[in-house]
Amino acid sequence: MSDEGIGLDDAYSVKTPEDNKRLYAKWAATYDSSFVDAKQYRYPKAISEVFDQVVNDSIHRVADIGTGTGLTGMYLSRLRPEVELDGMDISPQMLDQAKLKTRNDASPVYRKLYERDLTQEVPNENPPYEALISSGTFTHGHLGPECLRNLLPLLANNGWLVVGVNNEHFEGKNFAGELASLVEKGAITEPQILRIDVYEPGSVHYGDQARVIVTRAIN
Ligand SMILES: C[S@@+](CC[C@H](N)C(=O)[O-])C[C@H]1O[C@@H](n2cnc3c(N)ncnc32)[C@H](O)[C@@H]1O
Known part of the structure; x- marks a missing residue:
């Protein structure tokens, strides 16, 4: 596969963290141009808009889960300039791209980026976050429902989770079941599940939607 030809089929056919590292090492440099711009991918923008609508203004410390090239942080920083953002991703090459993203005032979008x-x-070397945001990372062959519980210790009590999940992945991997079990254990509040369009009208993928889990950690 040439770097220019990487796309959704490749992303959906990975199976392990090592597959992900290999895929995104190759894709990082062209991800924004050959995928985001070419396919009119609006997921990071849409998740940031949901975050802005549901999470109260007093929240300042946020981590972007599966940061990729940093588009979610970039959009969130435009809507919430006061937010301090860290990022976490398995791919150092994607994080190198995220390092280059800037806010409207030309400062870096992210305070710190962690390979995780x-x-x-x-592992978290910082005080617990007030909120986590994620787009495009809970999808086929990437992160499954069982990974939600890895995120909860990153949050302060009442910390927000605003997590996008690919629609078919949500159904196929029974995210609803995992969420119900976390509610039953007293680990999260009853979640709200929203839907967003992942691509702009006019994209070849227009019509693909994601669910957005909105809930709060009880820690
Ligand atoms: C489709 S990209 C989404 C990036 C960005 N949030 C966006 O919406 O453009 C998926 C990201 O998940 C990351 N990823 C895949 N598996 C991972 C894992 N096991 N741990 C952390 N990040 C992972 C990839 O490196 C990649 O950056």
Whole structure:
């Protein structure tokens, strides 16, 4: 596969964290141009808009889960300039791209970026975050429902989760069941599940939707 030809089929056919590292090492440099711009991918923007609508203004410390090239942070920083953002991703090459993203005032979008495998327990050297945001990372062969519990220790009590999940992945991997079990254990509040369009009208993928899990950690 040439770097220019990488696309959704490749992204959906990965199976392991190592597959993900290999795929995104190749894709990082062209992800924004050959995929985001070419396919009119609006997921990071849409998730940031949901975050802005549901999360109260007093929240300042946020982590972007599966940061990729940093588009979610970039959009969130435009809507919430006061938010301090860290990012976590398994791919150092994607994080190198995220490092280059800037806010409207030309400062870097992210305070710190961490290479983390989110299928495992996630080490955190910082005080717990007030909110986590994620787009495009809970999808086929990337992060499954069982990874939600790896994220909860990153949050302060009442910390927000605003997490996008690919629609078919949500159904096929029974995210609803995992969420119900986390509610039953007293780990999260009853979630709200929203829907967003992942691509702009005019995209070849227009019509693909994602669910957005909105809930709060009880820690
Ligand atoms: C489709 S990209 C989405 C990036 C960005 N949030 C966006 O919407 O453009 C998926 C991201 O998940 C990351 N990823 C895949 N598996 C991972 C894992 N096990 N731990 C952490 N990040 C992972 C990839 O490196 C990649 O940056």
